[in-house]
Amino acid sequence: MLTIHADSRGDAVLVTGGRIEAVGPLEELTAAYPSARVRRWPGILTPGFVNPHGTELLEETYHPDPREADVLGTEPLTGDALTALALDDARWGASARRGVQRMFAHGTVAAACAPLRNRAVRDAVQRTGLELLPRGPRSAGVPALDPLASALPPTTPPALAAGSPARFAVFDVRDEPELTERGAGTCVATVVAGRLVFRRR
Known part of the structure; x- marks a missing residue:
C-alpha cells in the first residue's frame, strides 16, 4: 500500500513497503499518486x-x-x-x-x-x-x-530520499531550533521499515 506522510510545512514522503518511493511537497505527491493514503502530522518530518x-x-x-x-x-x-x-x-x-x-x-x-x-x-x-x-x-x-x-550532538540517519529505507520521525514543533529547545519528547510519530511503530495518542 502506498502511504504519504506529510507534516505541517507541507513536506511529504511517499512510502511503499519498507522504502521511500518519493519525497516532495504534499500537493505534488498527492497529484502524482492519487490512490495513496495520506497521513497528516502536526510539526516537522525528519530522518529521526x-x-x-x-x-x-x-x-x-x-x-x-x-x-x-x-x-x-x-x-x-x-x-x-x-x-x-x-x-x-x-x-x-x-x-x-x-x-x-x-x-x-x-x-x-x-x-x-x-x-x-x-x-x-x-x-x-x-x-x-x-x-x-x-x-x-x-x-x-x-x-x-x-x-x-545526552550531552552529545544529535546524530541522524542520511537525509530522506527516494530509494532509501523508510525510517523517520515527526515532531510537534515549528522548526529544528524549537525541537532542540523542547527535546525529542515532542515526537508524535515514528516510522521504521515503513511501519508506524509509534504514534502519540
Missing part, C-alpha cells in the same frame, strides 16, 4: 535520531512493566537498583521491548551499540525493527532516551 547509548539503555537498564509501578516505579532502573533485581530471560526480553518503544517515542530510528551479549535482549530488539549500528564498548555523554538530552 540515532541514539548513541543503545547498549546502556537496552542491556544495562531495566524498563519496568506498568504493572510493576507500585513496587519499582516507572523510571528506568540502572546501577544498584538493577543489580538488586533477579531478572530471567523473559524479563530481560520484555524490558528490551519496552526500552525500544520508549526510544521510538523519542523519534529514535536506530541505536549505536556494542555487540549485545544478552541473547534475550538481542532477540527482542531484532524483532522490533530498530536498526543497530556498530560502536565501541562505551559511548561518551549521558545515556538518555531523549537523544537531545
Whole structure:
C-alpha cells in the first residue's frame, strides 16, 4: 500500500513497503499518486535520531512493566537498583521491548551499540525493527532516551530520499531550533521499515 506522510510545512514522503518511493511537497505527491493514503502530522518530518547509548539503555537498564509501578516505579532502573533485581530471560526480553518503544517515542530510528551479549535482549530488539549500528564498548555523554538530552550532538540517519529505507520521525514543533529547545519528547510519530511503530495518542 502506498502511504504519504506529510507534516505541517507541507513536506511529504511517499512510502511503499519498507522504502521511500518519493519525497516532495504534499500537493505534488498527492497529484502524482492519487490512490495513496495520506497521513497528516502536526510539526516537522525528519530522518529521526540515532541514539548513541543503545547498549546502556537496552542491556544495562531495566524498563519496568506498568504493572510493576507500585513496587519499582516507572523510571528506568540502572546501577544498584538493577543489580538488586533477579531478572530471567523473559524479563530481560520484555524490558528490551519496552526500552525500544520508549526510544521510538523519542523519534529514535536506530541505536549505536556494542555487540549485545544478552541473547534475550538481542532477540527482542531484532524483532522490533530498530536498526543497530556498530560502536565501541562505551559511548561518551549521558545515556538518555531523549537523544537531545545526552550531552552529545544529535546524530541522524542520511537525509530522506527516494530509494532509501523508510525510517523517520515527526515532531510537534515549528522548526529544528524549537525541537532542540523542547527535546525529542515532542515526537508524535515514528516510522521504521515503513511501519508506524509509534504514534502519540
